[in-house]
Amino acid sequence: MTSQVYREKHRVLYYETDLKGRLKISNLFDLLMVVADNQSTQLGLSLEDLAQRNRGWVVMQHHLDVKRIPKNGELLTLTTQADHYNRFVGYRDFYIYDEQAVEIAHLQTVLVMIDQTTRKLISIEASEIEPFGATYVKKRRRLPTPLKQTTYQSDKTYRVRYLDIDINQHVNNVRYLDWIFDSLSYDFLNEHEIVSLNIQYKKEINYGKIVHSEMTYQPELLTSYHQITQDNETSCLAEIKWVPIKK
């Protein structure tokens, strides 16, 4: 079976960019998640249909590679395809191309299916994933795990807001990125761009909770290591590789 590639165009809007006119990484993720939802809906497998059967896809891990950050006004082509799955895990790939059809970013996503009531992992039904052209595999593709530090250099706290919560009744995956980026300084964010981002979700977070965004930066590796905790439990680990912006 060949996985079906779904594609959409999107012009980067002013409000999706930062003070330097660069597409914000959280907005890039928002856009890609919409593309995935639109493919699902087109195939008659919308999130609403799944939710009515008390089921839902939950992201376990995102691994993003970035060749360059798109700018305000650029016309992008966003593609997605569901490639492989096994009993418990589905793999989805996304690519972003610029107007010259040059690949500028690649996202690999690992998803699981949960029971909406018990919040427990359940097995994926073939009928939920085969319409995408996904192939059943025995051996799962493994993405590298973000490195956990024993201690972190900095720690900022946040209270979960109403608007951080999504239709799954927990903090939306993309909102973690706001806490992660805010752990880095103004000057650092101004002078660096992302090369890769690896984020692994371990435990969901609900409204009103206090979360900690911890960070350690290793300059010799140009890498920042992040942990989001809630009640002293790790909710999320992330590792970001950076490159200084050429002046």
Next chain:
Amino acid sequence: MTSQVYREKHRVLYYETDLKGRLKISNLFDLLMVVADNQSTQLGLSLEDLAQRNRGWVVMQHHLDVKRIPKNGELLTLTTQADHYNRFVGYRDFYIYDEQAVEIAHLQTVLVMIDQTTRKLISIEASEIEPFGATYVKKRRRLPTPLKQTTYQSDKTYRVRYLDIDINQHVNNVRYLDWIFDSLSYDFLNEHEIVSLNIQYKKEINYGKIVHSEMTYQPELLTSYHQITQDNETSCLAEIKWVPIKK
């Protein structure tokens, strides 16, 4: 002269909505600001051109009336027109229509021109506003002022994040709404919808500052009163009228 009406269509996306599938008010503002920018660019008066001449439009006040909140997936028509101006103040109107061409929201915006270096008010040049078909008026149209309370019932603090800052190097107007809505409880936000929002900006806020979001709710008026302060100075006042959602 007749003011030129500019229009665009937009389909409400999943990530622009809250946990109930309602378009978030901050996203509604983001969309309308893009429409205004696009009209300016079409007329050869882009924000970038202005910035190169060290000038910039700054929002002083937004007054939004809402007939109903659009839902995920709805196809909206967004229109804007620059109607009137005097030496120091420009007026812009926005309307949102649904697929049946029924008006569902109306936003009135008051703008001033600033010198980007001194951050001081400067007079609007006719060449900057007459291409929009705006008419010069002697007497300015006045919008009601949000009521300031002597004391507020609640007070939450926020640290300004890198991603709150826009290309004007200060907190983007729309980001204040995140602090304003977060002052209301989960249950209140779940069970109410906006009828009108009146927000007046008094002093800009920069990166790293600690801001307070104060709020008083008057149930008999179904109205919340908001103040954003920084260093004990009022940066912003707002007044929101609500309606309980019919069950």
